[in-house]
Amino acid sequence: MIDERRVSPLAHREPLHAGDFAHLAEDAFRGIVSVRAAPIHLAAPLQAVTGRILPIRAGHADLGRRCAVLWLGPDEWAILAAPDTAAGIAQDLSQALALYQHQVVDVSDYNTVLSLRGSAVRALLAKLITIDLHPRHFARGSGVATLCGKAQVWLICREDEKSASEPLFDLVVRRSMADYLWCLIADAGREWALPPQESIGQVPLHMPG
Structure with missing residues (x-):
């Protein structure tokens, strides 16, 4: 049960809509665990604890309904x-890896997740990210660490359960950059009438000309 005293970094923001083109919302309080270990030692414990298969190829993620593992x-x-x-997953994995060199850290409180879906989101994100987001190259199950504007993010493409024909992207970002990223995405979505947002942070959306 989520502690009602907890406040997400984007609690002051309401979800943004631009028809079927784009929908932006915070997926608050997701459990996030950072893991470092040899894949030969991690694969079996990971599947036992989370039910997910360890991805061993760059740019890939193994996706479940509420659990995903990103390479x-x-x-x-x-x-x-x-x-x-996250705390339970981290504890169980640490115990399973006790005989091997590893690092398992619950980083949920350091990050939040932005959820972006809609028919125009690939074109929207292409304004902010330098990787190729065409479905041939970045389909469901793809995931990378990259820059979105000035923010370091983990970007994962999953299938939108509400519309299988439209992509849904999860963007994992540090709490301190969450409001900046929110406003940056809104600014990039003006072409599709995504409502503009005023940043409350210290990071400007654009470099001065």
Whole structure:
């Protein structure tokens, strides 16, 4: 159960809509675990604890309904799970990996997740991210660590349960950059009438000319 005293970094923001083109919302309080270990040691414990298969190819994620595992490097992964489950996952994995060199850290409180879906979101994100987001190259199950504007994010493409024909992107971002990223996405979505937002942070959306 989520502690009602907790405040998400985007609690002051309401979801943004631009018809069927784009929908932006915070997926608050997701469990997020950072894992470093040798894949030969991690694969079996990960599947036992989370039910997910360890992705071993760059740019890939193994997706479940409320749990995903993202490849970040040859010995590094991120687990996105349901709210208030990260501590248990981290503890169980640490115990299972006790005989091997590893690092398992619950980083839920350092990050939040933005959910972006709609028919125009690939074109919208293409304004902000330098990777190729065409469905041939970045389909469901793709995931990378990249820059979105000035914010470091983990970007995961999953299938929108409300519309299988439209992509849904999860963007995992540090709390301190969450409001900046929110306003940056809104600014990039003006072409599709996504409502503009005024940033309350210290990071400008655009470099001065």
